[in-house]
Amino acid sequence: MATTIKRLPVDDERIDDQLTDEDWERASGAHDRLMAFVQASPRAKARFDSVLSEIDQRQATLRKVREARALTQATIAELLGMDQSEVSRLEHRSDMLLSTLRRFIGAAGGELRLVVSFPNMAPAELRLDRVESKLSAPIAKQSREGHQIHMRKEGYSMTTSKKDASKAGKLLANPKTSKTVKSVAASDLAQTKSRKKK
Amino acid sequence: MEIQYHPAAEMWLAEFASDEELIDVFGEIMALITALERYGRSLEGEETSPIVSSRFDMHELRRTPPSETLPYADSPPVIRVLYAFCQRQTADPVAVILLGGDKADLGEDWYLSNVPVSERRLEEFVRRNNELKPLGRRST
Numbered sequence: 001m002a003t004t005i006k007r008l009p010v011d012d013e014r015i016d017d018q019l020t021d022e023d024w025e026r027a028s029g030a031h032d033r034l035m036a037f038v039q040a041s042p043r044a045k046a047r048f049d050s051v052l053s054e055i056d057q058r059q060a061t062l063r064k065v066r067e068a069r070a071l072t073q074a075t076i077a078e079l080l081g082m083d084q085s086e087v088s089r090l091e092h093r094s095d096m097l098l099s100t101l102r103r104f105i106g107a108a109g110g111e112l113r114l115v116v117s118f119p120n121m122a123p124a125e126l127r128l129d130r131v132e133s134k135l136s137a138p139i140a141k142q143s144r145e146g147h148q149i150h151m152r153k154e155g156y157s158m159t160t161s162k163k164d165a166s167k168a169g170k171l172l173a174n175p176k177t178s179k180t181v182k183s184v185a186a187s188d189l190a191q192t193k194s195r196k197k198k
Numbered sequence: 199m200e201i202q203y204h205p206a207a208e209m210w211l212a213e214f215a216s217d218e219e220l221i222d223v224f225g226e227i228m229a230l231i232t233a234l235e236r237y238g239r240s241l242e243g244e245e246t247s248p249i250v251s252s253r254f255d256m257h258e259l260r261r262t263p264p265s266e267t268l269p270y271a272d273s274p275p276v277i278r279v280l281y282a283f284c285q286r287q288t289a290d291p292v293a294v295i296l297l298g299g300d301k302a303d304l305g306e307d308w309y310l311s312n313v314p315v316s317e318r319r320l321e322e323f324v325r326r327n328n329e330l331k332p333l334g335r336r337s338t
Contacts, residue, residue: 008220008275008300009213013315015206016322023205024326030203030295031235037215038228044215047225048232055233058243 079107199238200292230259255283255333275300280316284330
């Protein structure tokens with residue numbers, strides 16, 4: 001995989017004096033010309049795509065994730081049994097418990113997966129089964145009654161157990177429950193039922 | 199954010215594109231520039247950092263050999279691409295790609311000669327593009 005670079009182009013200031021008016025006139029089209037080179041070479045395009053998708057992933061902040069799902073901080077807060085201000089603080093935090101992150105992503109309807117990658121090794125998903133039980137402690141100590149939904153070990157849905165299913169039922173019955181929370185609870189209930197059948 | 203190039207910077211990049219051995223690196227650099235186009239000022243993290251030694255609002259794009267956070271770059275060179283933000287009177291600001299190079303051998307000394315060259319290039323660039331105004335370095 002590693003490539004040896006023998007000779008690199010050098011960007012030398014001496015070239016600046018030799019630039020013609022013509023060079024300057026065509027400067028505005030530079031980005032299109034260079035991108036055309038990328039498109040013309042499958043190798044350049046492959047590397048371009050993989051690097052850009054990596055950068056995209058790193059730029060995907062919690063706030064962007066939430067906004068992409070058209071959810072408000074208030075909705076996430078309701079799903080996690082937190083105050084909206086806590087969600088706001090969460091989104092600005094640079095470091096947090098894995099369990100907190102997992103619950104946030106779960107509330108947004110996604111699933112947190114950890115991928116480790118080393119040089120000369122294909123990226124692999126990191127399994128945290130053994131520490132999971134420690135991680136699954138709820139973040140919100142004071143949850144509003146009937147509103148707290150546990151993210152369970154499986155992580156696929158907000159509620160998976162029988163007990164949680166009844167909780168989801170209560171959520172649906174509660175007139176104070178918001179529309180979004182209800183839709184999540186309803187889908188969880190449906191999932192629990194379909195699992196039972198299996 | 200719109201991206202513009204100093205003609206010399208385009209020539210430097212085009213040289214990568216024409217060399218089969220350098221085509222991977224070319225793809226990586228263009229991905230960095232496209233990330234700048236996509237995210238503008240909000241681009242943050244490993245791929246960019248401000249140039250504090252410049253009096254302009256100058257930054258660098260970074261192509262760095264492998265680390266935990268940058269597994270895609272699997273070998274040297276350590277490419278840096280200097281760019282500066284410019285204000286426009288009637289439209290959105292632009293980022294001007296000014297100069298690129300490999301700082302593997304020189305390390306931090308690379309900036310000593312190349313930041314002043316980039317500043318001269320920026321001045322020439324805005325002299326020829328009247329609607330652009332270079333921004334000064336932001337105090338942090």
